[in-house]
Amino acid sequence: MTERAYKVYSISSGTVIDHIPTPLALRVVEILGLGNEGILTIGMGFTSKRLPEGKDIVKIENKVLTRDETDMIALIAPEATINIIEGGKVIEKRRISLPDGIRGVMRCPNPNCATNVLGAQRVFGLASPEGPLYRCRYCERTTKVEPDLLITSAGI
Amino acid sequence: MGFAGRSIISLHDMTAADLEVIMDTSGRIKAGRETGFLQGRTIAVMFFEASTRTRLSFESAIQRSGGTVIGFANPASSSQSKGESFADTISTVTGYCDAMVIRHPVEGSARLASDIASVPVINAGDGANQHPTQTFLDLFTMKESFGRLEGLHIGMLGDLKYGRTVHSLATAMAMFGARMTFISPHTLQMPDMIKRELSQAGVSFREVRQPEEAGDDLDVLYVTRIQRERFGDPQEYESVAHSFRVTADTIRGLGGRVLVMHPLPRVDEIAEDVDRLPNAIYFRQAHNGIPTRQALLGLVTGGLS
Ligand SMILES: [Zn+2]
Numbered sequence A: 001m002t003e004r005a006y007k008v009y010s011i012s013s014g015t016v017i018d019h020i021p022t023p024l025a026l027r028v029v030e031i032l033g034l035g036n037e038g039i040l041t042i043g044m045g046f047t048s049k050r051l052p053e054g055k056d057i058v059k060i061e062n063k064v065l066t067r068d069e070t071d072m073i074a075l076i077a078p079e080a081t082i083n084i085i086e087g088g089k090v091i092e093k094r095r096i097s098l099p100d101g102i103r104g105v106m107r108c109p110n111p112n113c114a115t116n117v118l119g120a121q122r123v124f125g126l127a128s129p130e131g132p133l134y135r136c137r138y139c140e141r142t143t144k145v146e147p148d149l150l151i152t153s154a155g156i
Numbered sequence B: 001m002g003f004a005g006r007s008i009i010s011l012h013d014m015t016a017a018d019l020e021v022i023m024d025t026s027g028r029i030k031a032g033r034e035t036g037f038l039q040g041r042t043i044a045v046m047f048f049e050a051s052t053r054t055r056l057s058f059e060s061a062i063q064r065s066g067g068t069v070i071g072f073a074n075p076a077s078s079s080q081s082k083g084e085s086f087a088d089t090i091s092t093v094t095g096y097c098d099a100m101v102i103r104h105p106v107e108g109s110a111r112l113a114s115d116i117a118s119v120p121v122i123n124a125g126d127g128a129n130q131h132p133t134q135t136f137l138d139l140f141t142m143k144e145s146f147g148r149l150e151g152l153h154i155g156m157l158g159d160l161k162y163g164r165t166v167h168s169l170a171t172a173m174a175m176f177g178a179r180m181t182f183i184s185p186h187t188l189q190m191p192d193m194i195k196r197e198l199s200q201a202g203v204s205f206r207e208v209r210q211p212e213e214a215g216d217d218l219d220v221l222y223v224t225r226i227q228r229e230r231f232g233d234p235q236e237y238e239s240v241a242h243s244f245r246v247t248a249d250t251i252r253g254l255g256g257r258v259l260v261m262h263p264l265p266r267v268d269e270i271a272e273d274v275d276r277l278p279n280a281i282y283f284r285q286a287h288n289g290i291p292t293r294q295a296l297l298g299l300v301t302g303g304l305s
Helices: A004-008 A026-029 A065-076 B016-030 B052-064 B086-096 B109-116 B132-146 B164-175 B192-200 B234-243 B247-252 B284-288 B290-300
Strands: A013-022 A042-047 A055-061 A081-086 A089-095 A101-102 A122-127 A133-136 A140-143 B042-048 B068-072 B099-104 B120-126 B153-157 B181-183 B205-208 B220-223 B259-261
Touching: A013 A026, A013 A065, A026 A042, A026 A055, A026 A065, A089 B099, A122 A140, B016 B164, B016 B290, B042 B052, B042 B086, B052 B068, B052 B099, B052 B120, B052 B290, B068 B259, B086 B099, B109 B120, B120 B132, B120 B290, B132 B164, B132 B259, B132 B284, B132 B290, B153 B164, B164 B192, B192 B205, B205 B220, B259 B284, B284 B290
Parallel strands: B042 B068, B042 B099, B099 B120, B153 B181, B153 B220, B181 B205, B220 B259
Antiparallel strands: A013 A055, A013 A081, A042 A055, A081 A089, A101 A122, A122 A133, A133 A140
């Protein structure tokens, strides 16, 4: 199944995000804000030795994601691996790590925070890799990254 | 990092060296060796929520240094009550002054103001988050009393869960290698976030439930108010408030030499018989708000260096 999928959907250049735990592929696409950028292929529910619950794969044609962009994936799927493809070959295998900062894509759960009341930009800095915990630049509270705090293309 | 042009928003932006500069400068001002350094400078004091003592302390500090005060004392008199956005108010007033002091009930409001303003912003309290000048005057008072902060043993008593004053004090004392004992009922103990921060900084602290468990080597007992609203059951509040009330007997039980501090206003958490003891330094502590705020304003406006 996995073998066939790779053959059918292989891309000649772009970015392949592999080993996303099922069913997080759509959230990965949302967190990367990849709504309208070229051809996007999403495969879900492949079998995987590393992820017994199954894995998802996202392929983005003709777009090489930056390290800052791929590190955002670590917020929800730290197991994910990145392959950068050029001329039909893998030219870079990339591991992801937690971003030092998060801008825009996470909201602060504190209802009395300037980001929620006064229109301040949503900015967090990494406080602890365990959790992981991020500290809001405005109210200074630390927050565990939870899926419902991440902002999707639909708004929240 | 120097102080001229710098906003003072949070203890988390400050180093021990910064705090030393503020304490040294405050000492020079209190000794009368620095005067008139805000001459020709205008400071906007904007209180989007009422806090009379903090505002008077800032205004007195500005006037005693030769500066001019503009501003407002409560939101009803500000243009915000006419619907102007906070950002627009800051963008406008930044052109009227050399520095601004802001008190606002929203957490992060002072940081946001400092993003917008082209003059230094001093945070005079942003909701439950930070009130750095309170911490500066606390540190100055301890340094004035002991000649050092290193190695002091500080007991913090009362509502440690919601009290931003004790959170900032713990953050600051950690930079000076103080020992800390947290004295509170279980429901009001120091938040994990602060305890994690202290552990990461290698600070030794312990938690006890009653003042008499703090030992007899405390240098400072820092008392904060326990608010009735934190308790669902009025009887539980009464019993906790009673056992946390500091009296002359409490002081004797702690070895008799401990200095008692309080951010004020107090209700009845320190008995009046303590006022007459040499241990009580909370009014001197409040008065020290003047030289420390003078020092800060002088430093950020470049009037002092
Ligand atoms: Zn926040």
